């Protein structure tokens with residue numbers, strides 16, 4: 001039987017050294033290699049320097065082992081790798097749709113109910129507990145990133161991405177100029193924060209107008225950023241509306257960039273797709289319906305819509321009938337499902353030929369694998385598909401356990 005992965009896929013042999021991470025250069029851990037290189041002919045000054053570094057290293061290891069100990073007075077590294085949960089910040093002009101997106105995506109508000117949302121007057125935060133905790137915050141339109149009274153350190157230092165919401169149904173030139181100011185401010189002060197633009201409220205517009213506006217906005221922003229010396233700043237643009245799946249797809253792409261596990265998840269999904277001839281595989285966050293990873297094949301909104309609707313169906317059925325009989329007894333979902341001998345899994349055919357069908361497999365309480373199966377992966381090959389998916393299942397659980 002062809003199997004998906006070799007046994008040591010998650011612990012490859014120590015052959016290849018990881019590529020250097022520029023953010024880690026300031027950590028004292030780089031000293032160990034230096035010390036071995038210098039140890040033969042060191043001057044007293046070098047010795048002193050090395051001893052100090054080794055002491056610092058031991059101290060930081062001790063601190064890492066006991067994160068609640070604050071006894072150490074060692075100066076903290078000024079630049080450290082961003083830790084914590086993925087956090088996105090919504091910004092934009094008045095009535096552009098910031099609260100609506102936040103509430104529809106993260107709080108499951110019905111799009112029609114956003115009509116009654118009140119104006120936001122102070123920074124409002126929300127969080128959603130899933131396999132990681134997603135955090136979001138909305139900056140009220142009257143607070144500009146460059147305003148002196150705006151505590152930008154508190155807002156931006158922990159953010160992973162700033163999403164600028166541009167209302168395409170309104171006059172958008174003012175929005176573009178404010179967006180440029182914010183993008184330049186971020187590029188100069190917080191270069192590690194991703195800048196994303198949602199060209200929002202695209203529902204009800206003709207395709208031609210939508211695409212033309214999209215091109216125009218992108219061109220203007222790119223030109224102005226280049227004129228201001230930030231042409232190399234990468235900005236992503238998405239057409240969104242809360243009345244269809246586009247806002248979820250856009251949020252998926254924004255959130256994915258903030259997940260350190262993304263390359264591992266993508267590699268696993270690519271391997272699964274090529275082995276089992278899967279047309280498209282998505283790893284969904286079951287609660288929010290945003291996908292946290294997909295394979296490398298082209299993404300079509302239609303595939304995403306079908307899979308996302310299927311997640312809804314699964315969640316509803318699960319709430320009625322349940323997939324685990326011992327839920328809530330304090331065990332991890334994976335343990336429970338394995339002990340039960342039942343793994344949440346289902347299939348549905350969605351065209352008349354029966355060749356194309358969707359295969360769903362629950363990874364844990366928060367993650368679901370949803371695959372659009374193509375020709376060549378008929379149900380007759382279920383055993384092979386199931387076998388490979390279970391290996392992927394275990395590998396994914398290990399990725400998140402690390």
Ligand SMILES: Nc1nc2c(ncn2[C@@H]2O[C@H](COP(=O)(O)OP(=O)(O)OP(=O)(O)O)[C@@H](O)[C@H]2O)c(=O)[nH]1
Pocket residue numbers: 092093094095096097098099100101114115116117118119120121140141200201202203240241242243
């Ligand atoms: N047609 C359409 N209307 C939308 C969309 N998203 C939001 N809206 C509407 O836009 C209006 C303003 O939405 P809000 O979410 O309150 O906008 P906001 O940016 O938070 O507004 P402030 O808090 O006042 O700055 C509401 O009536 C929403 O129903 C969309 O995708 N399409």
